[in-house]
Amino acid sequence: MEDILAQAKKVAERVEVFQVSSKVTPIHFEANRLKQIQDKESTRTAIRLIKGGKVGFAQASGFIEPETLVEMAVETCQFGMPAKFDFPNPKVYPKIDTFDLQIDAVTIDDMVELGEQLIAKIRQHTSDILCEASISRGIASVHIINSEGGEASYNKSLFSMGFEGVLIKDEDMLFVGDSHSSCHPALDFRPIAEEVIKQLELAKRNVSISTKPVPVIFTPHGVASSLIAPLVSAFNGKLVLDGASSLKDKLGEQIFDKNFFLWDDSTLPYQVASYPCDDEGVPSQRTALIDNGAVSHFFYDLQTAALANTQSTGNGSRHGGLPTPSPSSLVIGKGDTSFRDMVVDIKEGLVVEFLIGAEQGNILNGDFSGNVLLGYKIENGEITGRVKDTMVAGNVYQVLKQLEAIGNDPRWVEGFLLTPCLYCSSLSVASRAG
Amino acid sequence: MQDKIANSLKGHNADYVEIRLEENKATRIIYRGNRLEEIGRTSSLGGNVRALIKGGWGFVSFNNVNKLRDKVELAVNQARLVGKETSKFSRLEPVTDVVTAEIEKNPTAVPLAYKKKLFDEYNDIILSTPKIQTSNIGYNDSQRKITFASSEGTYIEQTKVDISLRLAAIASEDGQVQQIGLSLGSQGDFSAIEGLQEQVKQMAHRAVGLLSAPQAKGGEYIVVLDPVLAGVFVHEAFGHLSEADHVYENKRLQDIMVLGRKFGDKHLNIVDGAAVSGLRGSYKYDDEGVSASKTYLIREGILESRLHSRETAAIMGENPTGNARAINYLFPPIVRMTNTYIEPRILSFEDIISDIKEGIYAKDWYGGTTSLEMFTFSAAEAYMICNGKIAELLRPVVLSGNVFVTLGNIDAIGNDLQMNQGGGCGKREQSPLPVSNGSPHIRIRSCLVGGS
Numbered sequence: 001m002e003d004i005l006a007q008a009k010k011v012a013e014r015v016e017v018f019q020v021s022s023k024v025t026p027i028h029f030e031a032n033r034l035k036q037i038q039d040k041e042s043t044r045t046a047i048r049l050i051k052g053g054k055v056g057f058a059q060a061s062g063f064i065e066p067e068t069l070v071e072m073a074v075e076t077c078q079f080g081m082p083a084k085f086d087f088p089n090p091k092v093y094p095k096i097d098t099f100d101l102q103i104d105a106v107t108i109d110d111m112v113e114l115g116e117q118l119i120a121k122i123r124q125h126t127s128d129i130l131c132e133a134s135i136s137r138g139i140a141s142v143h144i145i146n147s148e149g150g151e152a153s154y155n156k157s158l159f160s161m162g163f164e165g166v167l168i169k170d171e172d173m174l175f176v177g178d179s180h181s182s183c184h185p186a187l188d189f190r191p192i193a194e195e196v197i198k199q200l201e202l203a204k205r206n207v208s209i210s211t212k213p214v215p216v217i218f219t220p221h222g223v224a225s226s227l228i229a230p231l232v233s234a235f236n237g238k239l240v241l242d243g244a245s246s247l248k249d250k251l252g253e254q255i256f257d258k259n260f261f262l263w264d265d266s267t268l269p270y271q272v273a274s275y276p277c278d279d280e281g282v283p284s285q286r287t288a289l290i291d292n293g294a295v296s297h298f299f300y301d302l303q304t305a306a307l308a309n310t311q312s313t314g315n316g317s318r319h320g321g322l323p324t325p326s327p328s329s330l331v332i333g334k335g336d337t338s339f340r341d342m343v344v345d346i347k348e349g350l351v352v353e354f355l356i357g358a359e360q361g362n363i364l365n366g367d368f369s370g371n372v373l374l375g376y377k378i379e380n381g382e383i384t385g386r387v388k389d390t391m392v393a394g395n396v397y398q399v400l401k402q403l404e405a406i407g408n409d410p411r412w413v414e415g416f417l418l419t420p421c422l423y424c425s426s427l428s429v430a431s432r433a434g
Numbered sequence: 435m436q437d438k439i440a441n442s443l444k445g446h447n448a449d450y451v452e453i454r455l456e457e458n459k460a461t462r463i464i465y466r467g468n469r470l471e472e473i474g475r476t477s478s479l480g481g482n483v484r485a486l487i488k489g490g491w492g493f494v495s496f497n498n499v500n501k502l503r504d505k506v507e508l509a510v511n512q513a514r515l516v517g518k519e520t521s522k523f524s525r526l527e528p529v530t531d532v533v534t535a536e537i538e539k540n541p542t543a544v545p546l547a548y549k550k551k552l553f554d555e556y557n558d559i560i561l562s563t564p565k566i567q568t569s570n571i572g573y574n575d576s577q578r579k580i581t582f583a584s585s586e587g588t589y590i591e592q593t594k595v596d597i598s599l600r601l602a603a604i605a606s607e608d609g610q611v612q613q614i615g616l617s618l619g620s621q622g623d624f625s626a627i628e629g630l631q632e633q634v635k636q637m638a639h640r641a642v643g644l645l646s647a648p649q650a651k652g653g654e655y656i657v658v659l660d661p662v663l664a665g666v667f668v669h670e671a672f673g674h675l676s677e678a679d680h681v682y683e684n685k686r687l688q689d690i691m692v693l694g695r696k697f698g699d700k701h702l703n704i705v706d707g708a709a710v711s712g713l714r715g716s717y718k719y720d721d722e723g724v725s726a727s728k729t730y731l732i733r734e735g736i737l738e739s740r741l742h743s744r745e746t747a748a749i750m751g752e753n754p755t756g757n758a759r760a761i762n763y764l765f766p767p768i769v770r771m772t773n774t775y776i777e778p779r780i781l782s783f784e785d786i787i788s789d790i791k792e793g794i795y796a797k798d799w800y801g802g803t804t805s806l807e808m809f810t811f812s813a814a815e816a817y818m819i820c821n822g823k824i825a826e827l828l829r830p831v832v833l834s835g836n837v838f839v840t841l842g843n844i845d846a847i848g849n850d851l852q853m854n855q856g857g858g859c860g861k862r863e864q865s866p867l868p869v870s871n872g873s874p875h876i877r878i879r880s881c882l883v884g885g886s
Contacts (some may be wrong), residue, residue: 031683036491036510040764042480043497056471062479062497072475079473079550108515108649130580131686171838173807184439211653242467242568244604246611249475321462324473357810360801361832363612364604369832369884371810391834393884430652432836432882 004047004066008351009147011074012049012056016087016146018279019045019316024138027108029115032123037108039144047073048322054080055303057322084306087146093283096154097269098183103157105138106185111135118163118189122284125197129165129176136160136381137185144281152218152277159185160272160415163192167200173189174203174386175354175373176403181415199353199374207377207385209431215349216392216427217342220411222352223419226370228330230363230396231262235289237300237315237325239364241308246366246397247295254294255306257403262290264299266314273329273416278317280323287313301325306381323378331376332419342405344381350429351376351383354393361393369393389432399424438582438754439503442502443638448510449521451585455481456763459542460576463549465557467568470550473885480763485509486523488637490516521780522748526724528587535593537622541575542595544624549573552627554636560603563638567606567646570615573599575624580721587696588723594640595622598691598856601634601636603641612644612829614814615800617856619714619868620781626855627768640815647827650816656834658877659717663799663813663851665871669774670802670809670861671837672697672704673871675770676731676860677757680806688750690838704732706741708756708772714770714855714868719820722767724756732841736854743769761864771859775872778851786846786877792820794883796831799857801884812835832884840878850876 001017008015021043028036046059047069056077058069121130136158143153160181167174178195180186218226239245247255266284268274275284280302290298300308301316301323316323343351350372358370372390376383400422409421439453457479463490464472479536482495492512494505498792541549553571560569575597582590602615616637620626674680681687707728708717717726722744730738732849742750743758745768787795796813812832817826835843851874858866 034490036493036766037516038493038495038766039512040495041497042495045621052576057474059474059476060478061476062499064477064479068477075546076473076475079470079546081469081471086862111647112515128686130686132682166684168684168690170806171690173805175805185738238466242604243606244611244613246609247870297456306741320476321464321474356808357801357803357812357832357834360803360810360812362612362830364613367829369812371805371808371834371882373805373808389834389836389882391652391810391832391882391884393832393886394740428652430654430884432654 001143003139004045004069004410005147006252008047008049008070009068011070012051014050014087016048016144017045019043019143019309020140022138022140024136025108026136027111027115028132029119029131032119034115035111044238046318049073049077050083051077053082054078055083056080058349074155083166085302087148087150088281089148089150090283093152093265094272096267096276096284098154098274100157100184100270102185103159104138106137106159111137112188114161114189118193121189121193122196123163126167126200129167132164135161144283150281152281154276157183159183161192162309163196165196165256170263172206176200179414181272183272202376202383203354203374203386205385207389209350209387209390209429211430213428215346216381216424217349217351218422219351219353220352220413220419220421222250223422224413224417225355226352226358227396227399228417229359230366230368231326233363235307235357237298237299237304240298241304244364246364250295252291252294255397256290258291258293259335260290260293260400260404261402263288263331264313264315264327265331266328268329275328278314278316279318282312283314284314288317299325299327306323322324332410332418334408334410334420336408337405337420337423338408339384343383344377346378347380349378350387350392351378357393368396391430392427394427399427435581436589439502439581442506442840443585445760446506446510446726448487448513448585450523451488451506451510452484453481453502453506453583454583454763455838456578458576458578458762460574463553463573465553465569465571473546473824482763483509483558483794484766485513486521487513488517489519489521492516495764505802522745524744524748524754525787526586526588526744529723530589533590534590535595535622537595539624540595541597541624542623549683556601556630559631560601560638561605561788563642565605565607565642566638567611568604568701568775570602570604574752582723584723588596590719590723592717592719594717597622597624598858599627600856601637602616603638605641605645607645610645612641614641619661619855621712621716622715642643643827644829647829649829650794650831650883650885652881655879655883655885656790656877656879658793658795658819658875660797660875661850661873662854663796663811664776664876666811666853666857666875667801668704668776668797668873669771669871670804670811671772671835671840672731672780673706673774674804675806675837676740677771678740678742678750679769681740682746682749691737693737693739696735697732697737698735698844700734700843701847702732703730704772704839705730705772705777705813710773713773713853715870720756720758720767721760722758724754724758726756729755741769742772743767765864768862768864770861770867771869772851773870775851775853776847776876778874779847781846781848783848783850783875786848786875787819788822790819794828795824795835800830806837808834808836834882834884840881843878845879846877846878848876850874
């Protein structure tokens with residue numbers, strides 16, 4: 001890395017070199033049994049340089065001569081955007097726990113046993129279910145240096161376990177699933193088994209629902225698959241800057257339920273989305289995005305923050321190119337109502353567990369619309385069974401403007417979202433059966 | 435290099451071993467509004483080894499391509515830990531071949547300044563349209579050289595070039611934000627994305643038009659899909675379910691997906707094939723060294739065959755179709771679509787809509803996904819159909835169906851097949867894989883539409 005920095009300094013005013021190396025070992029179970037063991041090792045080096053006031057970028061995976069990488073970046077500089085930021089050189093970084101030494105003690109045999117136990121537990125409940133599971137352990141190392149003397153590096157341990165099951169009866173397919181990830185090697189299959197068994201219990205029989213607006217409860221998975229994509233784009237500083245966010249001129253306004261809170265938090269210990277610094281070397285922080293229902297802040301990287309006359313929130317993240325604003329862990333504030341009390345309150349309604357296709361509508365406007373892959377009907381305060389061939393459609397700003405209740409039972413889903421159940425008074429439902 | 439690879443593959447007590455090495459050079463350009471936000475180049479060198487023993491797989495990926503023999507040994511040891519049954523893998527005669535990319539206007543030879551000038555022009559067209567708030571343009575090109583060798587003696591070098599371009603116009607007024615996108619691609623010919631000025635202009639005007647359009651009312655409708663959206667429909671509604679890796683170890687799904695089963699009326703023919711040339715999903719050999727083919731998934735409404743890797747074909751006792759694809763060296767090949775389409779029939783667009791009293795005409799795609807049984811696909815543009823005529827513009831709609839019902843509900847197929855090259859397919863973690871989809875106009879007599 002130092003070689004590349006030295007080479008680039010000869011031709012550019014300012015330079016940053018970013019390197020990430022990882023070694024990950026996933027194992028995959030298919031059709032109830034172990035099918036594949038993988039070992040993936042990769043190293044990626046990216047260079048960002050500023051020459052003539054403009055940003056150039058190049059990246060290499062695998063071996064490359066430092067001169068070649070620098071030449072590639074220089075070639076792009078003449079067309080690059082004017083740099084409005086300085087590479088950071090903070091003296092201290094927050095201490096964020098992202099590495100658990102225990103990861104090295106996890107053997108492939110441990111992982112195989114864990115997967116077998118998980119599948120056995122679920123098949124003990126429903127013997128006909130066909131299971132797929134993945135368990136993965138890994139280590140990633142991030143290192144950033146820049147020409148302003150800034151330097152940051154950290155290691156992260158990663159452990160994840162995911163389960164998907166399908167139960168087929170005649171032409172009816174039922175999909176259930178759950179996953180868990182952490183920097184701790186959590187060698188316990190029970191939380192996932194319990195969640196999946198709960199889904200199987202609630203979906204035991206199919207019931208029909210009619211086409212009309214009804215009250216809806218989003219479970220934590222339901223929140224992740226329905227409401228998060230429009231919120232993430234609306235709070236992205238870059239979309240705000242472009243005027244493409246519905247919230248562009250709403251800073252400080254209370255447009256959500258006054259009990260609704262949302263944070264971006266990269267400082268939570270041992271969460272897979274946590275880090276001491278982002279991919280530009282900016283220290284991590286907790287940022288309130290929605291505070292008592294008011295739009296409190298947007299999330300930024302260095303360049304976007306500079307263009308918007310504000311500070312980076314430590315959300316510069318690389319997805320194969322230049323850093324761009326991306327959320328770390330998202331946390332929705334918990335309320336005081338149990339799931340049970342929400343269900344009891346509903347005469348006729350729907351619980352949304354998994355929605356597919358919701359990210360394919362006009363999310364910029366806050367719209368979501370999708371097919372209820374897994375959802376349950378509520379009749380007279382009781383869950384009566386699973387609904388299918390059913391679509392829901394709504395707008396995230398209308399749904400979150402006034403919530404009937406917020407759950408007291410937050411849960412991590414998809415590795416990046418901690419959320420309780422959310423209960424909204426009315427959502428449009430369309431069903432083939434109805 | 436060929437000898438080095440061949441030597442690394444020798445002397446392992448495995449049922450099958452393969453090595454894949456890949457060199458990739460890519461360029462990406464992103465505009466947001468009037469900012470050329472990112473212009474960057476990437477280069478990548480890496481590979482993988484996959485080994486099969488007694489039905490179990492080991493897979494090792496790496497960037498450091500030295501010491502290949504050690505990597506083969508690691509993959510073989512992993513496979514040995516997994517395998518407890520008998521390997522089933524279709525037989526294949528060894529092949530030695532070098533496949534080059536023959537391209538009219540290779541993007542790697544087009545100067546950055548030339549690309550920038552073209553995109554500046556498209557961007558100016560979008561941004562100069564009244565009520566347009568901003569624009570997005572994302573361009574990617576890549577050239578990959580893939581070397582594949584197996585313990586059976588196959589050695590293939592293939593060079594593949596791919597181009598994709600996505601343009602979006604975003605209109606805004608009174609707190610409402612609406613957008614329309616245009617996606618294009620080609621198997622390397624840069625001229626496929628030139629000369630789009632008129633299309634880009636229309637796209638920007640349509641985005642503005644959506645600001646004052648009403649939302650559809652949710653429910654079941656007669657819908658007519660244009661060739662682009664019908665292509666996404668066939669990909670989501672049926673293509674994924676024909677991928678044999680969903681079926682090969684699932685006895686119940688095999689009973690449902692039994693060859694010879696009726697899925698639609700006699701007019702329905704659905705094809706997938708990388709041997710259909712000149713499209714983004716076209717190639718000579720798949721990532722297991724199997725020659726590309728053209729496969730009738732549905733012929734005259736009847737399930738005729740499905741898409742296979744060598745393993746799924748052997749286990750199901752069917753023929754391999756050359757559909758095992760890996761997005762890059764970080765992943766093992768899995769069963770994927772290539773170029774998927776509904777074959778054209780004889781009806782004109784007017785024939786299709788003339789007797790519809792009330793329905794929805796949905797055009798162009800925004801996205802699509804499937805759970806195999808239930809699927810959704812979203813239109814970028816939609817209109818009411820009233821008394822056989824196209825009526826008012828609607829906000830974009832999300833449509834949803836059930837594979838066992840919806841294909842049988844197709845009651846009219848047009849004569850105007852078009853292939854869309856702008857799509858990318860995602861499966862497991864491998865996305866976006868270059869594919870193409872297509873269809874003529876089709877009519878579905880009952881389809882669920884999400885709405886207010």
